[in-house]
Amino acid sequence: xxxxxxxxxxxxxxxxxxxxxxxxxxxxxxxxxxxxxxxxxxxxxxxxxxxxxxxxxxxxxxxxxxxxxxxxxxxxxxxxxxxxxxxxxxxxxxxxxxxxxxxxxxxxxxxxxxxxxxxxxxxxxxxxxxxxxxxxxxxxxxxxxxxxxxxxxxxxxxxxxxxxxxxxxxxxxxxxxxxxxxxxxxxxxxxxxxxxxxxxxxxxxxxxxxxxxxxxxxxxxxxxxxxxxxxxxxxxxxxxxxxxxxxxxxxxxxxxxxxxxxxxxxxxxxxxxxxxxxxxxxxxxxxxxxxxxxxxxxxxxxxxxxxxxxxxxxxxxxxxxxxxxxxxxxxxxxxxxxxxxxxxxxxxxxxxxxxxxxxxxxxxxxxxxxxxxxxxxxxxxxxxxxxxxxxxxxxxxxxxxxxxxxxxxxxxxxxxxxxx
Ligand code: UD1
Numbered sequence: 001x002x003x004x005x006x007x008x009x010x011x012x013x014x015x016x017x018x019x020x021x022x023x024x025x026x027x028x029x030x031x032x033x034x035x036x037x038x039x040x041x042x043x044x045x046x047x048x049x050x051x052x053x054x055x056x057x058x059x060x061x062x063x064x065x066x067x068x069x070x071x072x073x074x075x076x077x078x079x080x081x082x083x084x085x086x087x088x089x090x091x092x093x094x095x096x097x098x099x100x101x102x103x104x105x106x107x108x109x110x111x112x113x114x115x116x117x118x119x120x121x122x123x124x125x126x127x128x129x130x131x132x133x134x135x136x137x138x139x140x141x142x143x144x145x146x147x148x149x150x151x152x153x154x155x156x157x158x159x160x161x162x163x164x165x166x167x168x169x170x171x172x173x174x175x176x177x178x179x180x181x182x183x184x185x186x187x188x189x190x191x192x193x194x195x196x197x198x199x200x201x202x203x204x205x206x207x208x209x210x211x212x213x214x215x216x217x218x219x220x221x222x223x224x225x226x227x228x229x230x231x232x233x234x235x236x237x238x239x240x241x242x243x244x245x246x247x248x249x250x251x252x253x254x255x256x257x258x259x260x261x262x263x264x265x266x267x268x269x270x271x272x273x274x275x276x277x278x279x280x281x282x283x284x285x286x287x288x289x290x291x292x293x294x295x296x297x298x299x300x301x302x303x304x305x306x307x308x309x310x311x312x313x314x315x316x317x318x319x320x321x322x323x324x325x326x327x328x329x330x331x332x333x334x335x336x337x338x339x340x341x342x343x344x345x346x347x348x349x350x351x352x353x354x355x356x357x358x359x360x361x362x363x364x365x366x367x368x369x370x371x372x373x374x375x376x377x378x379x380x381x382x383x384x385x386x387x388x389x390x391x392x393x394x395x396x397x398x399x400x401x402x403x404x405x406x407x408x409x410x411x412x413x414x415x416x417x418x419x420x
Contacts, residue, residue, distance in 0.1 A: 003392045004405060006382035007414040008364055012250035014411035016241050016304060018257045018282070019045040020072070020231035024193035026095040027170040028200055028231060029053045032062050032076030033102035034174060037226030039076045042233060046071055048399045056096055077226075080107050087113035087144060093399070096292045097125050097167060099193050100148060101175035104137055110148045114141075127168035131159045135172075135179055137189070156181030156220055164189040164214065164300040170197055176218035178204040191301040192261040196232045205225035235261040236307045237401065239269075240376055242285045243312075244408065245310045246274040247318060247384040251286035252411055259283055263302030268294055268312070272319060291315065293358060295321035300329070310336045310377035316356040316382050317345040326353040336374035339367040343381050343389065358372040364389040372400045379404065383413055390418070407412050 003408070020043035032039045041162040044050060054064040054074075061081030069072035083103050091115040103110035113321040115125065120214040129139050129146065135154040140147045156179050161168060169188040174197075176183035188194070190212060198211040202226045207219040238257040244268065245252035246362075259266055259278045266276055273291045277284040293316055306329035316323040317340060325335050334354055337347045343365050346357040360409075364387030369375035382389030397404060405415045 001392070001420065002394050002398075003390050003418045004379060004394050005416055006364070006379065006389045006391070008362075008383050008387065008389060010383070010412050010414055012245050012252050012408065012411040012413060015253040015255055016407045016411060017255045018233045018238050018241070019043070019168055019232040021045070021196070022047055022049055022400050023166075023191075023236070024196040024231050025330070026053055027098050027174075027193065027197045027376045028229065029057060029064070030037040030098040030102050031174060031197065031200060032206070033080060033099060034106055034178060035076065035226060036079065038069060039204070039226055040228040041074060041076070041151050042073045042228065042230040044074050045234065045402050046268040046397075047402055049095065052089060052093045054094065056085060059089070060099065063132055068252050068406070083107060083109045083111060085110070085112040090115050093168070097128060098171055100128060100176075101132065101171035102148065104132060104150060105154050105175040105178035108152070110146070111148045112148075112413055114144055114146060118372075123280060125167070127161055127163065127165045128171045131161070131168060131172040132175060134159050134342040135175060135183065140391040152286040155279065156178040156183040156218070158184040158186070161188055166191055166194065169194055173198065173201070173208070173216060173218065176220060177180050177208070177224060178217075179220040181220055183218045184269050186214070188214055188216055188311065189300050192216055192232055192235060200227060200229040203229055216256065232261065233258055235265070236305065238283065239265045239305075239308045240311050240380070240401075241407070242269060242274065242276065242283070243315045244383055245285040245370065246287045246291065247315055247380055249287050250411070251284070253279070253282055253284050253319060255282040263310055264296070264299070264304040265267070266341050268296055269366060272315065282415065291319035293319050293321035293356070298329050301396040303395045306330055306333060306375050309333065310373045311353065311380055313337075313347065313356055314340065314377050314380045316385065317347065317359060317362060317381070319358040322355055322357045324353055324355055328352065335370040336377045339374075339378055340381055343385055347382070359363070361386055363387055366392065369393045369396055372396045374402055376404065379415075383408070
């Protein structure tokens with residue numbers, strides 16, 4: 001299994017190209033199930049999760065082909081030949097659940113293994129299932145599989161989510177696009193990735209009002225057609241490299257980054273002492289003077305994203321003073337804490353909150369990556385630390401970060417991948 005070795009202490013300086021958003025690309029790929037015509041997606045990141053989704057779609061009968069040599073434009077098309085999403089693929093990636101709504105809406109049937117994904121809590125899918133039931137689907141759970149079916153078409157309904165789940169919003173939105181009549185989805189998530197999906201569905205002929213708000217009204221149509229859609233830049237990759245620049249006391253241009261998608265991340269980092277300046281082609285990030293502790297609580301967008309919590313904690317580990325970091329989205333998402341403490345951080349966890357007391361320096365150590373965002377947080381810690389850090393078990397990293405070691409090395413980091 002690969003590991004990544006970092007010799008820390010070098011300020012980053014240079015340019016980093018921000019890729020297309022993984023969490024937009026995955027639901028957009030499943031939107032390919034909604035039409036018999038060709039859907040072309042541009043600015044697709046090259047990640048293990050994208051390949052996993054392509055394999056899943058292929059076994060449903062949807063071919064995913066490269067349109068350009070760089071692999072960043074994908075064409076999706078084909079007839080649905082199989083409605084089963086098998087355990088072997090779904091266990092690798094929780095976003096596989098997003099085939100459920102499209103398959104059901106398009107062909108009236110789906111059998112999807114209950115998902116796995118990152119080990120960051122129980123992560124049920126009850127909101128997806130309840131919403132689809134309200135639209136007339138019959139749901140049976142059997143042998144670890146969700147079996148969903150509907151006589152004829154799904155029916156429009158008014159569905160109020162008790163919690164603004166990103167995945168449930170996406171699944172129900174895609175199902176509603178092809179349902180009979182009007183669907184109102186209330187208290188939905190409004191992450192930029194959901195807006196991106198809604199924009200693409202509209203380009204495919206869907207009728208959706210309220211895009212970008214917590215209430216979506218969808219008038220179902222008989223069929224969707226093909227379209228070409230460009231995926232938004234990855235706001236979590238942006239935030240991660242902004243933390244990297246600040247942690248090392250460097251100055252980095254994040255090319256293609258969008259400040260307006262950062263929500264509370266931009267506000268919090270600025271308050272902590274990170275300068276972020278919007279430029280014509282992205283964002284310039286540098287540390288102004290010292291960093292100081294600022295409390296955060298993870299929340300649905302536009303609040304502080306749970307996917308930035310681990311990286312932010314590393315930033316706070318080298319800031320002056322203390323910061324309280326509260327995780328409200330996932331239980332069990334502090335698995336990076338013991339590893340950071342082995343590198344000299346001073347973090348105490350009390351239930352869903354962690355107190356991070358800043359230290360003057362971290363020190364390199366061998367550490368173990370546990371989930372996607374935890375993995376990258378250990379890389380950030382390694383960049384800031386004195387001496388050598390080896391991050392083991394980095395396969396999670398490859399699910400969500402493209403060419404991380406190349407991007408950082410190009411800005412002067414001493415980092416390399418060790419393959420075994
Ligand atoms: C998506 C993101 C993930 C991010 C998360 C929260 C993708 C591919 N993944 O995951 O990176 O961390 O949003 O911003 O976009 N929940 C239920 N029942 C449900 C659905 C969710 O209880 O039916 C709970 C989950 O257990 C969790 C919380 O709601 O505690 C948030 O989940 P959700 O917003 O659905 O996240 P995902 O779509 O899985």
